[in-house]
Amino acid sequence: MAILKVVDVDKCIGCMSCMQACARFRYQSFSLYRAALQVKTRGGISSGFQINTCLGCTEPACAEACPTEALIPRKGGGVVFRQNLCIGCGECEKACPVDAIRMDPEWHIPIVCVQCGICTQYCPHEVIQMVEEVVPHVDK
Amino acid sequence: MWINDVRVLHIDLTNKKVKLEHRPDLKEWIGGTGAASKLFEELKGHEIPPGDEASPIIFATGPLNGVLPLMTKVVAIYRSPYTGDWGESHAGGRLGMVMAYAGIDLLVITGKAERPVYLVIGPHSVEFKDARHLWGLDVFTTGRLIRLHDKSASGRRSILRIGPAAERGVKFAGVNVDTFRHFGRLGLGTLMGMKNLKAIVVVGDDSTHFGVNPEYTKFYKEIYDLVVGSDLLHKYHDLGTPQNVLPLNNIKSLPTKNMQKSQFEYAENISGEYFADNLLVRKIACSGCQVGCIHVGLLREQFGPEHEYKYTQVSYDHELIFALGSMLETRTAEEVLKLIDQVERLGLDAISSGVALAWTTEALQRGIISEKDTGIKLQWGDTERYLEALQMLAYRVNDFWHLLGEGTMAAAREYGGEDFAAVLGQEMAGYATGPVFYVSQAMGVRHSHLDTAGYSFDQKATEYTPEAALEYIVSEDRRRVVLTSLVSCLFARGLYTWDRIKKGLSLIGYEKQAKHVEEIGDEIRRLRWKLKVAMGFDLDNVKIPKRYFETETFRGKPDPEFTNKLIKMYASHIKEIIK
Ligand code: SF4
Ligand code: SF4
Ligand code: SF4
DSSP: OOEEEEOOGGGOOOOOHHHHHHHHHHHSOOOGGGOSSEEEESSSGGGOEEEEOOOOOSSOHHHHHOTTSSEEEOTTSSEEEOGGGOOOOOHHHHHOTTOOOEEOTTTOSEEOOOOOOHHHHTOTTOOEEEESSOOOOOOO | OTTSOOEEEEEETTTTEEEEEEOGGGGGGOSHHHHHHHHHHHTTTTTSOTTOTTOOEEEEOOTTTTTSTTOOOEEEEEEOTTTSSEEEEEEOTTHHHHHHHTTOSEEEEESOOSSOEEEEEETTEEEEEEOTTTTTOOHHHHHHHHHHHOGGGOSSEEEEEOOHHHHTTOTTBOEEETTTEEEOSSOHHHHHHHTTEEEEEEEOOOOOOOOOOHHHHHHHHHHHHHHHHSSTTHHHHHTOGGGGHHHHHHTTOSOBTTTTBSOOTTGGGGSHHHHHHHTEEEEEOOTTOSSOOEEEEEEEEEEETTTEEEEEEEEEOHHHHHHHTGGGTOOOHHHHHHHHHHHHHHTBOHHHHHHHHHHHHHHHHHTSSOHHHHSSOOOTTOHHHHHHHHHHHHHTOSHHHHHHTTOHHHHHHHHSOGGGOOEESEEOOSOOOOHHHHHHHHTSTTOOHHHHOHHHHHHHOSSOSHHHHHHHHHHHHHHHHHHHHHTOOGGGGTTSOHHHHHHHHHHTTOHHHHHTHHHHHHHHHHHHHHHHHHTTOOTTOOOOOTHHHHSOBTTBSOOHHHHHHHHHHHHHHHHHHHO
16 A cells, blocks of 8 residues: 655645645644644755655554554554544654654644545645655655 | 634733733734734824834734635734834745744734843743844844754744844844745834844744634635646746746836836846746745745855855845846846845845945936945946945945935935935835836835736736726725735735635635625725824825836836826825725
């Protein structure tokens, strides 16, 4: 199954459209903080952007850390999130090596990517794409 | 916010007091320009003399900020220290989005800090921080130091700051927003300087929730598809606003050499095409806009005898290219970038500065002023000298430069040369299209080319009469005042038709406003004009300098009769609506 990849971060214009899409579709929210991927400047706008997102690990540390199996490995990489099992302990957030999970302070659930691909449909520059084969991730 | 509540954060710099007010009633005025104008009136901003420390600055987002594409701007309303009347500037960048996530719909700043300060404003905090170490520093260094050292300001943030020009009270000093955007023109930076306020950092990382419904999601998609898939916004993304340079030049409408001419022999060199092919390194967008109109050029400079180079990223736009390019007969795009970079560092308004230097150059050549006054010899196209002159202007090094910092017309009144001051309410914008543009800027509520876009009428009208021109100006003003209340980017004016504005408003629970949006727009117009006139704008004393009648435009040499008739008609229209 395809995995969300940052294909070419240097093409990013920082519009946040992807984050808005994730928030809108996954969480019915306008808030950029309810987006599983985060677009940030590398340090001031003139330094360009970076996009922090789930890498779609095949042996996800977050799922291993989850005591209730609310997060379980997804076939093809990344995780499946089962909200009804989540107790809001935040272990996944601590376990993720790339800080791609944040606990929602109000809802007490992890804001975590489920590889749905919606965000990629709202990127005007194909910076992020759903990629079929597992290619080595190059962080720029 | 806007949707559930309207939160107004008041910050009093004199007493270091903060107050949060809930004002859902302001929704009657939509938001942005409308709500801020209403608040300005309530605070009696028009009765407080310009430059008085109590004079309020109001920043406002609107109900559609962050909700729909291109709803990205923040409006600032204040009493202009430059004109003494209506001050209104708009800026993009991240500020709008960040304010929304800081839970601030309107931000009101009053008073004057005892010593230089900067503010760090978050969803649950306001900090007054010592800025003595930042005072005197240029715009970029200030931003860098805040980013580097202020831990409380990390996270998703927007940084507004002023430069040396504002600290010294140059009347057209601007505010830099997130490096590449500005609150420009009417001296918002000057007012911040008067308040000892060096910077404002807004940090927004609250996750306030709004319910989103499927109909909204569908409408968003419809707009998104138009943004990325249609021709509506293509030009802003492709070459950006500098795509105007060559077409304007071709139709004798590119202000050149202090408006002595409307065509520039070297226009090709400073065209949007040249910039894009040779200097463009990237495009950036305001948060919430997929267009990416911010064009960033690469300025590569040699600083040592061997191969010592440094590079700087400079954002460029049509207005900057005309003011620092053709107006000064700057012959290369690289030199234009140098001048823009200088203006940015000093925190000057680019248009006003370029026009002011153009007037100075002509005044020197005519012997109205001498090198004794200026301390420097200026010549058309002499970029090195202009770079120095910009410093002199920002630092107000002597009487002449001090006075020029009060505005080109202020200097012309003192020394003579009013006839060739390219001033229409304030220094002109980059369109020598004809008399309708001249009148529309001279009489625009914020003397901006974006008030009513008279340049477009000049270029497109088939029935070219004062009557038709007034009708056009009024209809543009009516819609634009609503767009800037939402707060939309004005490049989206083709996208957000009345129908789409109404649909957008109804989707977020503004059904009533959607139904009466035209009437509300008219009320906002009425209020703005009333306040502008109350602050001293004299409708019976609007002057178009002689130079404008001597230089060819797309419409030939403007006919004084046509021009005066339009001024009179426009003035009576305004008197009528504010009666
Ligand atoms: S959330 Fe983190 S640990 Fe879990 S799959 Fe994604 S990258 Fe790997
Ligand atoms: S793939 Fe889905 S869940 Fe993951 S970041 Fe994109 S929209 Fe959010
Ligand atoms: S939608 Fe694409 S261009 Fe816009 S911020 Fe996201 S990755 Fe960057």
